[in-house]
Amino acid sequence: MRNVTVNSIGEYIREQREQARISMRQLAQAAGVSNPYLSQIERGLRKPSADILQQIAKGLRISAEALYVQAGILEDREADSGVRSALLADPQLTERQKQVLIEIYESFRRENAAAAEAAQAEAEAAQAEAEAAQAEAEAARAAAEAEAPGEAGAHAPEAPGDSRQDSPSGPDAHSGHATGTSGHTEDNSGQTVPPIR
DSSP states (O other), rough: OOOOOOHHHHHHHHHHHHHTTTHHHHHHHHHHHHHHHHHHHTSSSSOOOHHHHHHHHHTTTTHHHHHHHTTTOOOOOOOOOHHHHHHHHHHSOOOOHHHHHHHHHHHHHHHHHHHHHHHHHHHHHHHHHHHHHHHHHHHHHHHHHHEEEEEHHOOOOOOOOGGGTTTTTTTTGGGSSSOOTTTOOTTTTOOEEHHHH
16 A cells, blocks of 8 residues: 555545536535535545545546545556546546546556467467477487497497408318319329329
8 A cells, every 4th residue: 555645635635626616515515524524634634434435536526446546545556657547537527438438448458468468478388399399309419429339339340359250261271272273183102193084
């Protein structure tokens, strides 16, 4: 609640009464209070109750909410920008016209607030999706890095000492050279025996 003095609500009522060109006697009669009592309210000597404020609002043809706000009974709506107060204080508008304009104004505010909330929710969803994609990419990269050492070991070059499996050795390695180029063989005496045709 904001700080509101008794004098401030009285001044506000007097200003509204003067703007509406209503005499104090007329307003007192419309509000159902005595003329001296209303005078004490306007001079800040008495603090009116919510019921009296409602009756005064009817006499001034303004919204009771405007008086409640001025009296500190209600909090003024956030980010009003003075539009509602100006509408409520306009003496050339009827009570019904003020309420209709305020309802239109409030509907526009609600519509814009809902659109802003929807845009914010959409932006947050897009950000969450981007973060999920980034996390998935990081997980895939980490998995690839974890598999990389095993693949390197599978294709490691063989040690020089293991090359004997690929090159023949032993008695059979030179078996192709046991016979001469002519196809002759030698007997036990060392003589050359021609091949049998």
